[in-house]
Amino acid sequence: MSTIIIDNGSYEIKIGHASNGVESVKTLQNSIIRTKDKRLLISNQLSTINDISGVQFKRPIERGQLVSWEVEKMIWDYAFESTDVGLNIDTFHDKDLILSEAPFTIPQMSMNSDQVVFEEYGFNSLYKSPVGGFVPFNQQNNEKIYIPSTESVGETAVTAVETGSYSDYQLVIDSGFNATWIIPMVKGVIYWRGVKKLDIGGRFLSGVLREQISFRHYNVTDETVLINNIKNESCFVSLDYNESLKKIKAKGSNKQDHVIEYVLPDFNTTTQGYVLTPELKEKYKPQSQQILKLYDERFTAPETLFHPEIVDVFNKAGIVETIIDSINTLPEIVRPLIVANIVMIGGNCNMRGFEQRLLNELKIVLPVEWEVRIGKPSNPSTYGRECASVFSQTESYQKVKITKKDYEEHGPHWVHKRFGYSL
Amino acid sequence: MHSIEEIYNIQYYDRDSYFTSSINVKSRAKRPNSALLDPGSAATNATANNKSSTSGNHRKRLATGAYNLSAIENQIHGTAPTEETAEVKSSMKRFQELDRENYNDVRFDLPKTIHFQYNKYPPSKSRVKPKVKGNAYTHLRKVLNSRRTLANHMDELDDGTKSVLLSYIHTKPSRDSVLVVKKKLCSICGDNSPSSCVHCGLRVCSVKCSNVHKETRCANYYAV
Ligand SMILES: [Zn+2]
Numbered sequence: 001m002s003t004i005i006i007d008n009g010s011y012e013i014k015i016g017h018a019s020n021g022v023e024s025v026k027t028l029q030n031s032i033i034r035t036k037d038k039r040l041l042i043s044n045q046l047s048t049i050n051d052i053s054g055v056q057f058k059r060p061i062e063r064g065q066l067v068s069w070e071v072e073k074m075i076w077d078y079a080f081e082s083t084d085v086g087l088n089i090d091t092f093h094d095k096d097l098i099l100s101e102a103p104f105t106i107p108q109m110s111m112n113s114d115q116v117v118f119e120e121y122g123f124n125s126l127y128k129s130p131v132g133g134f135v136p137f138n139q140q141n142n143e144k145i146y147i148p149s150t151e152s153v154g155e156t157a158v159t160a161v162e163t164g165s166y167s168d169y170q171l172v173i174d175s176g177f178n179a180t181w182i183i184p185m186v187k188g189v190i191y192w193r194g195v196k197k198l199d200i201g202g203r204f205l206s207g208v209l210r211e212q213i214s215f216r217h218y219n220v221t222d223e224t225v226l227i228n229n230i231k232n233e234s235c236f237v238s239l240d241y242n243e244s245l246k247k248i249k250a251k252g253s254n255k256q257d258h259v260i261e262y263v264l265p266d267f268n269t270t271t272q273g274y275v276l277t278p279e280l281k282e283k284y285k286p287q288s289q290q291i292l293k294l295y296d297e298r299f300t301a302p303e304t305l306f307h308p309e310i311v312d313v314f315n316k317a318g319i320v321e322t323i324i325d326s327i328n329t330l331p332e333i334v335r336p337l338i339v340a341n342i343v344m345i346g347g348n349c350n351m352r353g354f355e356q357r358l359l360n361e362l363k364i365v366l367p368v369e370w371e372v373r374i375g376k377p378s379n380p381s382t383y384g385r386e387c388a389s390v391f392s393q394t395e396s397y398q399k400v401k402i403t404k405k406d407y408e409e410h411g412p413h414w415v416h417k418r419f420g421y422s423l
Numbered sequence: 424m425h426s427i428e429e430i431y432n433i434q435y436y437d438r439d440s441y442f443t444s445s446i447n448v449k450s451r452a453k454r455p456n457s458a459l460l461d462p463g464s465a466a467t468n469a470t471a472n473n474k475s476s477t478s479g480n481h482r483k484r485l486a487t488g489a490y491n492l493s494a495i496e497n498q499i500h501g502t503a504p505t506e507e508t509a510e511v512k513s514s515m516k517r518f519q520e521l522d523r524e525n526y527n528d529v530r531f532d533l534p535k536t537i538h539f540q541y542n543k544y545p546p547s548k549s550r551v552k553p554k555v556k557g558n559a560y561t562h563l564r565k566v567l568n569s570r571r572t573l574a575n576h577m578d579e580l581d582d583g584t585k586s587v588l589l590s591y592i593h594t595k596p597s598r599d600s601v602l603v604v605k606k607k608l609c610s611i612c613g614d615n616s617p618s619s620c621v622h623c624g625l626r627v628c629s630v631k632c633s634n635v636h637k638e639t640r641c642a643n644y645y646a647v
């Protein structure tokens with residue numbers, strides 16, 4: 001008997017055996033890819049192509065909903081069976097599955113997934129949760145990543161952490177490709193009434209960056225992969241937006257840390273492009289390649305998480321307002337406790353400065369006597385899966401998983417009641 | 424869904440604005456007027472400005488019996504649908520424009536059957552694929568072959584689920600938030616910008632940016 005954990009993100013799948021360490025987790029593109037010359041590729045075959053220009057994506061998960069099991073099955077098959085991925089998982093042979101699913105998945109789609117898991121793949125048992133739901137169970141590691149750190153806060157926040165225990169109050173911020181979720185949890189259980197969604201995720205940030213670069217520099221409207229690379233390599237969250245703007249406008253000042261040069265792919269010496277660091281610059285001068293100089297584009301796109309109105313989207317609240325809205329659904333007595341235990345996961349949280357900026361902003365709007373702590377793991381993309389792995393070792397998991405026998409006996413609606421949201 | 428409870432921190436609570444619904448909406452009602460008089464005062468955009476001019480300054484005498492009570496009420500209480508929906512509409516359009524992975528949004532269709540070429544591990548000998556029968560089998564095939572879109576699925580939802588997914592889980596931006604100050608940035612250079620283009624309402628900070636704006640992005644400049 002072994003447990004497989006799949007964090008089924010709309011951008012990437014993080015998959016591996018629960019018992020194996022973090023380093024053995026495989027990351028796969030959750031998409032089918034069409035190249036400019038109209039070849040179809042699956043998932044990580046994306047890395048085999050030289051010309052990233054004009055590449056298009058088809059994703060089984062649209063707007064956070066797993067719409068196409070036709071496509072998802074092709075990708076899962078690839079994940080389980082291909083030697084590229086290297087996992088070799090026989091799902092029909094005594095396997096338990098822990099699967100992540102976006103909060104507020106449409107009930108019918110959620111039930112479709114259950115059926116595929118049990119009847120098409122033959123898993124022995126299933127436990128399904130939004131990936132953020134696993135975070136409290138990794139309390140030991142959470143305590144290590146909080147800023148300000150426990151020592152500096154003083155005695156009040158110091159709690160003895162035992163293995164296998166979870167934090168009673170936890171606020172998870174999961175900022176991924178599709179959206180940013182605010183998930184309050186009380187005693188290891190999601191507090192559904194307080195779960196809030198901000199529609200701004202990595203896809204939106206890339207869209208903003210794409211527009212800005214196309215408007216100011218080169219036309220990159222057809223360069224999805226390139227834009228994504230540029231975003232990953234150069235975007236950061238400014239700690240003070242106005243200060244950063246000033247820094248860029250000022251003549252001759254020291255703006256080294258704000259300006260970046262990105263060497264665009266020439267499909268000869270580089271297929272993906274790269275950041276021209278001062279060290280690289282010293283070594284050699286790129287000759288034929290085009291260089292893209294990025295200034296405020298680097299922090300304007302991320303700023304939309306805080307201020308969507310700067311790109312003329314006025315009907316959405318920013319992340320701070322969304323967090324406050326979520327906190328306000330909780331009983332008053334719980335609120336200070338939950339903001340002392342914030343953990344940030346998801347690909348967007350890789351951006352430098354995100355946690356510090358959020359901490360600063362929350363401290364401004366929350367009462368001064370509340371101690372706000374935010375933890376950002378070293379790899380926010382895989383941390384949720386790591387937490388699920390800790391969860392798989394607990395007794396709680398044994399109690400809540402649903403076996404194939406349960407499924408056959410009680411039917412899909414009963415299963416959905418166990419895993420679905422309830423308001 | 425504002426309640427008294429939400430003003431938990433007196434420190435950041437603006438004492439001058441009392442939290443009653445009438446005062447909040449009144450300040451909204453002023454927006455179309457002030458936007459026309461002072462281009463810098465309100466965050467507007469092309470459509471909002473066009474439409475609001477009909478609900479704003481121009482008061483016409485209406486023939487007896489031609490009063491549209493609900494329209495008048497809307498005007499007084501600031502719930503005028505023209506203004507509100509215009510801004511929401513253009514925001515939604517803007518959002519969709521930016522929130523696309525493939526810019527041209529050409530959704531390529533998959534051929535009827537596809538086989539991707541990759542090396543596989545040999546299937547284990549003990550592998551027994553369970554047999555699914557009857558209705559469950561039919562349903563499973565349907566799930567695995569379905570090419571329905573998200574829109575198809577959304578259409579089928581009951582009103583309760585729909586309102587949860589489309590409304591409840593989202594936070595409405597507060598208009599005159601005492602918590603988070605809204606930013607006003609130049610649509611050309613990204614700098615802070617107190618003023619907007621008189622033709623379309625997009626923000627521009629300087630003569631230089633205004634000229635670039637007119638030549639490139641201004642939706643209404645040539646139309647004027
Ligand atoms: Zn400007």
Ligand SMILES: [Zn+2]
Binds near residue numbers: 621623637643
């Ligand atoms: Zn204009």
